[in-house]
Amino acid sequence: MRFASSGSATIVAAGILMGLSALTSAPALAQDGPAGITTPTKFAPYDPKAAACSPPTGLSRVLGFAQDNEREFMQGVDFGLSKAAADRGLEYRRATANNDAAKMVEQVQLFRASKVGAVVAAPVDPASLSYSLQQIMWDGGYVSTIVPPPATLLLNAPQYETGKVLTDAAIAYINDHLGGKANVVLLTQDQIEFLAPRFKAMRDGLSKLPGVTIVADVTPDPVNKEGGFATMSTILQAHPDVDVVLGADTVVLGALAALEAAGKAKPEQFLGGIDGEPEAVAAIKKGDGPYKASISLSSPVFGYAIGQFAADWLDGKSVPQAMDILPSALTSANITQYETDLKDPGAVFADAARRDAYLKMYGNICYDTRDQYVNFPWSSEM
Structure with missing residues (x-):
């Protein structure tokens, strides 16, 4: 939007x-x-x-x-x-x-x-x-x-809680749809001190699942869609089978583009981001793609x-x-109300x-x- x-x-x-x-x-x-x-x-x-x-x-x-x-x-x-x-x-x-x-x-x-x-x-x-x-x-x-x-x-924003809300959504998906097993990519921003708690929350939550392997934990350079695309393209050369990608929407959208370019994007994947970016919201609304959630701020x-x-x-x-x-997870189930709220913040x-x-x-x-x-x-x- x-x-x-x-x-x-x-x-x-x-x-x-x-x-x-x-x-x-x-x-x-x-x-x-x-x-x-x-x-x-x-x-x-x-x-x-x-x-x-x-x-x-x-x-x-x-x-x-x-x-x-x-x-x-x-x-x-x-x-x-x-x-x-x-x-x-x-x-x-x-x-x-x-x-x-x-x-x-x-x-x-x-x-x-x-x-x-x-x-x-x-x-x-x-x-x-x-x-x-x-x-x-x-x-x-x-x-x-x-x-x-x-x-x-x-x-x-409560940064640890923001990362935790996204991680909890990913963990629920891994348990419910992937049998508790997943290869995960974290696209981080640890160099930004106040954002680092987001990614600590991700590592803390995922570490509790024995079937999860974090195959990459890296900060794209630059931290934007293009950086996400380049970083994910490199990761796929070493780890062609990725189930979950987490990070800010802008870099995860780049990762999605890299998966699609490599013919590796699958509906059963879980891609989730933070910020409620309009392009991420549009991807979630499709309902049949890998982009499953975005944390709205x-x-x-x-x-x-x-x-x-x-x-x-x-x-x-x-x-x-x-x-x-306050962070909240946007999914296909609640996105209509969210879009209504964006258009009329006064209400x-x-x-x-x-x-x-x-x-x-x-x-x-x-x-x-x-x-x-x-x-x-x-x-x-x-």
Whole structure:
């Protein structure tokens, strides 16, 4: 699915993560303002009834999105943000850096110079962007980031749980359809520290099945569809019989293409990925192919939520300090409801039960307590 154009202003200034790319950061060193919370902290559940405080002054009711690149996952964030902005009467602006870290810094600085009241960032390079984000928060603005600090509201996924949900689906399939035996390929991203728990969960789960052999455990280079194709093509030369492939959707889709090119793709295989990429969803919907599951981290839904909280901040309300994107396994049995939710994230946010299936919120912060912004690599699994 290609997400509909927002119809909102697009900034081309000076010209989140793979599904959540290499996003790691240490707390910023600059001390022009408060350093925020730099010590790893467990936050209490978010209290939506927390007392309101002052709205920021001197800032415009504009929501800006500093987007790292145009992959489908980030298009979903853009879609959700634009819908929330429209629903809350905010002007929406998007700046795409095309994986250029210096360009993103310039774009965020332009947001600040324009007194944009709320900024959402999927950093290309968290370390180089952190000071600019701190400046916006010191000015009283709302900042939400997709994974790395610093942020007023930091968004992350429970990474071990994400890998476990996919692994549990694969294990059930191996037991139910493959007699407990399988040759498995893991296409990893262990070089990205915050993603490594996904693959630890895979190894932990698969190690409990004596009939499973992990024939390859490797990080494609690059970590994209082309890298997945090249890596899988090499693996097949040494291990032509593969039953299960696990990894991020983009590399597993490349592996599927390699299996098809080699005449090795079979309906009884289990290919599963993470991110709920539209191409993976389309492959699952076919129902008779090897692609059996994808773990959804629904970007339109969380994009809509952080856009709503941006508007709340500008209205002087209390918002969460951190938010989990909860993983769920997409299969042919539940994919219709998922696609409905992608198209209308506002309806999901308005329905507490549906929203809570996707998101979990922690802590409280508002303009008056903005010195308590998150400035450490937060995870609910810490």
